[in-house]
Amino acid sequence: MKIEFILNNEPQTIDVHPARRLLDILREDFKLTSVKEGCGEGECGACVVLMNGKAVNSCLVPAGNIVGKSIVTLESFKETKRYQMIESCFLEAGSVQCGFCTPGIVMATESLLSENPHPTDKEIKEALSGNLCRCTGYNMIFKGIHLAAERGQGLW
Numbered sequence: 001m002k003i004e005f006i007l008n009n010e011p012q013t014i015d016v017h018p019a020r021r022l023l024d025i026l027r028e029d030f031k032l033t034s035v036k037e038g039c040g041e042g043e044c045g046a047c048v049v050l051m052n053g054k055a056v057n058s059c060l061v062p063a064g065n066i067v068g069k070s071i072v073t074l075e076s077f078k079e080t081k082r083y084q085m086i087e088s089c090f091l092e093a094g095s096v097q098c099g100f101c102t103p104g105i106v107m108a109t110e111s112l113l114s115e116n117p118h119p120t121d122k123e124i125k126e127a128l129s130g131n132l133c134r135c136t137g138y139n140m141i142f143k144g145i146h147l148a149a150e151r152g153q154g155l156w
């Protein structure tokens with residue numbers, strides 16, 4: 001089946017089975033390595049991308065569901081001022097350690113701040129509930145998100 005969608009602001013057409021996972025298409029066909037497979041069941045968040053601006057687990061999205069949609073991965077998002085703000089605040093807060101979960105958490109953070117530029121801890125916890133991090137204990141991630149919200153006023 002021919003599938004047309006927008007990937008990182010570029011129109012794409014691929015011939016693919018409609019049940020094939022978006023995660024596999026991104027990694028194998030487009031060589032986008034920021035999208036990682038952790039659990040393959042939508043539980044860890046390592047594969048989070050933005051679909052029409054909302055955070056989704058790409059391991060759960062069949063190709064048939066991306067027709068006409070906009071998909072953004074970290075490879076494209078990292079070129080934005082919003083990413084630069086999140087990155088600098090995460091670095092300052094010590095939000096990143098091993099880095100495996102970081103792309104998914106960054107994309108989930110972008111989705112959160114786009115909808116809610118001044119989230120509470122409870123709202124951050126809910127927005128990141130699908131992202132697992134085994135290194136930081138989350139407090140430093142929360143601090144990084146709060147810093148980005150505070151310093152990035154006007155970006156979101």
